[in-house]
Amino acid sequence: MPRWRNRPEGSTWGDFGPDDRLGRLNTIGPEQVRRGVAEVRDGITFCLSLPLDLPGRAVLNPNRLPPVLRPALRSGAVGFNCDMTVAFPGATDVMCDDLVVLHTQYSTQWDAFGHAGSHFDADGDGVAERVFYNGWRAGTDVVGPDRVDRAGVQSLRDLDGVAEGTASTSHAGPVDISHMAHHGVQGRAVLVDLEAHFGTERTVVGGDALARVLDADGIVVEPGDILVLHTGFTRLVAAQHGRPDPDSLDVCAVLDGADPGLQDWIRDSGVAAIAADNYAVEAFPPAHELHDEPALPLHQLCLFRLGVHLGELWWISDLAAHLRAAGRSRFLLTAPPLRLPGAVGSPVTPIATV
Ligand code: UVW
Numbered sequence: 001m002p003r004w005r006n007r008p009e010g011s012t013w014g015d016f017g018p019d020d021r022l023g024r025l026n027t028i029g030p031e032q033v034r035r036g037v038a039e040v041r042d043g044i045t046f047c048l049s050l051p052l053d054l055p056g057r058a059v060l061n062p063n064r065l066p067p068v069l070r071p072a073l074r075s076g077a078v079g080f081n082c083d084m085t086v087a088f089p090g091a092t093d094v095m096c097d098d099l100v101v102l103h104t105q106y107s108t109q110w111d112a113f114g115h116a117g118s119h120f121d122a123d124g125d126g127v128a129e130r131v132f133y134n135g136w137r138a139g140t141d142v143v144g145p146d147r148v149d150r151a152g153v154q155s156l157r158d159l160d161g162v163a164e165g166t167a168s169t170s171h172a173g174p175v176d177i178s179h180m181a182h183h184g185v186q187g188r189a190v191l192v193d194l195e196a197h198f199g200t201e202r203t204v205v206g207g208d209a210l211a212r213v214l215d216a217d218g219i220v221v222e223p224g225d226i227l228v229l230h231t232g233f234t235r236l237v238a239a240q241h242g243r244p245d246p247d248s249l250d251v252c253a254v255l256d257g258a259d260p261g262l263q264d265w266i267r268d269s270g271v272a273a274i275a276a277d278n279y280a281v282e283a284f285p286p287a288h289e290l291h292d293e294p295a296l297p298l299h300q301l302c303l304f305r306l307g308v309h310l311g312e313l314w315w316i317s318d319l320a321a322h323l324r325a326a327g328r329s330r331f332l333l334t335a336p337p338l339r340l341p342g343a344v345g346s347p348v349t350p351i352a353t354v
Contacts, residue, residue: 002018002135003018003122003134003135003136003137004122004123004131004134004135005122005123005124006120006121006122006123006124007122007135008118008120008304008305010263010267010305011304011305011306012024012305012306012307013133013134013135013305014134016307018134019134019174020134020307021113021134021174021175021179022179022180022183022307023113023133023134023306023307023308023309024270024271024272024273024306024307024308025180025183025185025272025273025307025309027223027224027270027272028183028185028186028187028224028226028272029224031224032187032188032224032225032272033186033187035187035188035224036186036187036188036189036331036332036333037332038188039188039330039331039332039353039354040331040332040353040354041354042354043353044322044353044354045351045352045353045354046318046319046322046351046352046353046354047315047349047350047351048108048228048275048314048315048316048319048335048349048350048351048352049107049108049314049315049347049348049349049350050107050108050234050238050313050314050315051107052067052102052106052107052108052347053066053067053107053242054107054234054237054238054242055107055234055237055238055242055244055313056237056240056241056242056243056244057242057243057244059244059245059246059249060237060244060249060279061105061106061279063103064103064105064106065103065106066103066106067100067101067102067103067106068100068101068102069098069099069100070098070099070100070101071096071097071098071099072097072098072099074086074087074095074097075087079095079096079097079098080096080097080098081094081096082094082095082096102347104177104340104343104344104345104346104347105312105344105345106347107313107347108234108311108312108313108314108315108347108348108349108350109311109312109313109337109345109346109347109348110177110180110185110273110275110309110310110311110335110337110345110346110348111299111303111309111310111311111312111344111345112172112175112176112177112179112180112303112309112337112343112344112345112346113132113133113134113136113175113303113304113307113309114132114136114142114172114173114175114176114177114344115299115303115310115344115345116132116296116299116300116303116304117130117131117132117133117138117142117175117303117304118130118131118294118300118304120304122135131304132175132303132304133175133303133304133305133307134174134175134307136173136174136175141172141173141174141175142171142172142173142175143170143171143173144169144170144171145169145170150169151169151170152167152169153169168342170342171341171342172342172343172344173342175344176340176341176342176343176344177337177338177340177343177344177345177346178339178340178341178342178343180309180336180337180346181336181337181338181339181340181346182339184336185226185273185333185334185335185336185337185348186332186333186334186335186336187224187225187226187272187332187333188224188225188226188330188331188332188333189225189226189227189228189330189331189332189333189352190219190220190221190225190226190227190228190329190330191228191229191230191316191319191320191323191329191330191331192210192213192214192217192219192227192228192229192230192329193213193217193230193320193323193324193329194213194229194230194231194252194253195230195231195232195252195253195317195320196217196230196320196324197212197213197216198253200231200232200233200236200251200252201251201252202250202251202252202253202254203252203253203254204253204254204255204256204283205253205254205255205256205262206255206256206259206261206262207256207259207260207261207262207263207264207265208261210255210262210265211261211265217329218329219329221269221271222269222270223269223270223271223272224270224272225269225270225271225272225330226271226272226273226274226275226333226335227269227271227273227274227275228274228275228276228311228314228316228333229253229255229274229275229276229277229278229281229316230276230277230316230317230319230320231252231253231254231276231277231278232251232252232277232317233251233252233276233277233278233279233313234277234278234313234314234315234316234317235277235315235317236248236251236252237249238315249279252278253278254278254279254280254281254282254283254284255276255281255282255283255298256282256283257281257282257283257296257297257298257299257300257301258293258297258298262298263297263298263301266298266301266302266306266308267301267306271308272308273308273309273310273311274302274308274309274310274311275310275311275312275314275335275350276311276312276314276316277313277314277315277316277317278312278313279312279313280296280299280312281298281310281311281312282296282297282298282299284296298310311335311348311350314350319331319352319354322354323354326354328354331352331353331354332352332353332354333350333351333352334350334351334353335348335349335350335351336348
């Protein structure tokens, strides 16, 4: 029996197979990789990641904290600046091992499809259930605890030892980030420089405004391309050296995720993924009262309906300046997430090669 009878309007559910976990990444095959490689002319690379301890503090999202590093243990001792001679008498080595408590969406990241699902009547029984891209179900395919006291996140002390619960308590299965990692993320990307057109004032960009930017800059986006949006946001945040002022963050361009014209363009363009250097790609939190509609409409369109991964908080300003000076917008992007089973997001260290 199929997992779903109804598919959301305008979605790609089923187009890439009944059990698909990759969405539009399916359109990045050998041809698209060759198109990306063909954009390499100078052999110059750009790192498109923030240091993962930025933006700093928990001001962008109070639920996402900076990474916490701890030394691992070695032979029962602190495994940092640790003399190997303890375990192997006569050894001269000095060793360090560590562990990290990492909010996967704190800094430069990819969102997995498991990050945003929706209430939707996929099985056609007249009652909406909680589902994700391609009809994968909350509760059976995407599992997590139903109570905070079972989540294992009350305190970092919960991570201190097996007896206190180091076991994972959630798993996004078919819509986790590991499928993206296994497929690989390498292909042609197209940079759209929104900051060059709108500056760093908060500007909500809909379909018409985006079309004008593409037109003005002579940018052509083709199916399978990865769309990369430069707004200047992470540059402004990083300039505050990890202590961002909460009042300074309502800046730079964001997409108007609810704009039907923008939604149509994303659907029709065939973009394989979208990444930006702002917090959520789209305007968030919503500026109006919600009535049976998503708070994150672009997330719903991309992650739930189309199978288009979203990248956020990338570091794009250096690349944008280089491409603008060179009169170019296309480049080779290499940006695999961590192959971390179960996770609904992942840090990424994207590399642009021009
Ligand atoms: C939220 O989860 C609010 O947004 P994002 O995926 O954009 O970080």
